Amino acid sequence: MHTQTLALDRLDQPGARQWPRYILTGLAIFIIGLFLLLPLAAVLIEAFSEGWDLYVQAINDRYTWEAIKLTLLVAAVVVPLNTVFGIAAAWMIARFQFTGRGALTTLIDLPFSISPVIAGLIFVLVFGAHGWFGSWFAEQGFPIIFAVPGIILATLFVTVPFVARELIPLMQEQGSEEEEAAIALGAGSWTMFWKITLPKIKWGLLYGIILCNARAMGEFGAVSVVSGHIRGQTNTLPLHVEILYNEYNFTAAFAVASLLAGLAILTLVLKSLVEWQQARSLERATQ
């Protein structure tokens, strides 16, 4: 470790050879350009290749609107649920010692470690027409697979870890002394949560929510398996892009894709803002 620092120091010294620095920086820029910026540019260029009017037309399509609405609906259901779950799980894990604590921590990570397609297939197996409970739900007039509930379930599964993962280390690091102090001063659990716990985790929580939302809107694999791709009914934005593309409707496909790309950029901007705020409040705390 120490020698490494020394080696890096030497790069900064006057008269040190500068080319390793240029080569490394150049390589990084090249890779970022090739694999991140170029595709993004391609999406935008393709989307607007036929001009603004066609772009608007492609987006202003009934099925596109349905897809946008469905995607927003899924996010509106999934993000709050996973926020509540994430806070509860992080609280449990960070504040209490109980049997199965390690297992719970591992389970929360499960969606990260298995392929989303497999996750989708699991839901088909359980709730599909020939699945364990699927026929019962279908008989009640409430089919799950190839319907909106399935999409929500699959998205819920895939996005479980985001909020919890963000909060667990944060809450563990912060410890429970301030919460105990609040209780000792006579605060009820609810007051303690709103006045002490939440303000302390708010930036981390917001960060988790943003990532969770981005994934919920962009999820393809798991949703693709359970959706059935019924236009206007079970088609989310990412699925819609694929359908358009497979129909050789490139301009429309890229136009819709540009919406998702825009969402990604917006997420990044929000994420940076939150990180900046986090750093600032940290700075204030350690002044």
Added chain:
Amino acid sequence: MSIEVRNITKAFDDFKALDNVSLNVDDGELVALLGPSGCGKTTLLRMIAGLDFVDEGEVWLNGENVTGKHIKQRGVGFVFQHYALFGHMTVFENVAFGLRVLKRNERPSEEQIRKRVHELLDLVQLDWLSKRFPAQLSGGQRQRVALARALAVEPKFLLLDEPFGALDANVRKELRRWLRRLHDELHVTSIFVTHDQEEAMEVASRIVVMDKGRIEQVGTPEAVYDRPASPFVSSFIGNVNVFHGRLQGGTLDTGGWQLPIRPPGSDDVGDDTPYAAYIRPHDFELLKSTEEKLPECRVKFIQPMGSVYRLEVVPEHAASDGLPEVIDVELPRRDFRALNLSVGERVYLRATETHWFEPEQPVLTGPR
């Protein structure tokens, strides 16, 4: 407002943190729980507060059994070791917190809250910092804010967990005196936890010495220092030299090296009875020459410490497991000057006061 703890036992998994502990604290006392880390002192404090619950035993506050009661109903103020100030609130809001979370019908008006908080901040001499955030304060200031915050709800008991543990030496000294004065002013029954014997001696009216989940001794600072009830107390409260040996005539024989001392009132105790003698560094006299039969030592090391000189002397003509390798001796500056000792010189050692223990159990203390 008395505190009474009856036969408390608490285990964390296999580790017995408290083993059948009983304790009485009278109204208005300022008591120190003193012991090495892991001795159970913080656990005991948290049980009294209601932050942890007992496995067995009872906690009585002011004559009422509160064992099963929530911390809110116990009327205690708790000051945490690392202050636990609310980092996102100003000093003012920190102190006001306990008042703001009161039920609507008990809550004072905004005007009253402001008055009360400023009174408390005046009391801890920090009113000028009321708009700052905790992160902008020094350690000592934070600790005083934490104290003001605990006092805001007018607790009947004040419990402090290592209140000065995280501060540097000068600030500690100042805050100790300040706490003492504050207690004299407020007369709240208080218990504080510390691992620093000097702090306990300076601040507390009584000291509770704990080790391995048990109370070793309860007494005034003077009593635990001068009349330790066990070898542990003797060696934990202040430095001590330990001599293991057997009584042999008028001496304690540590195996070829004799100290001419004998436990008081041990005339009918036979020769060869094993004893341990605990002697504090300042309870030795050094002589350059003597008519008496005193053991010989050689001066190995001299360190001036200001008002005292700390010396290490090595027993001569001795090879015994019962002896310390070096004997720590502290001489007042004037005595040291009068002797005019230098390293390598031969000296004779006389013990002026000794704590005697039968191996594994206390017996007698006293001079000679």
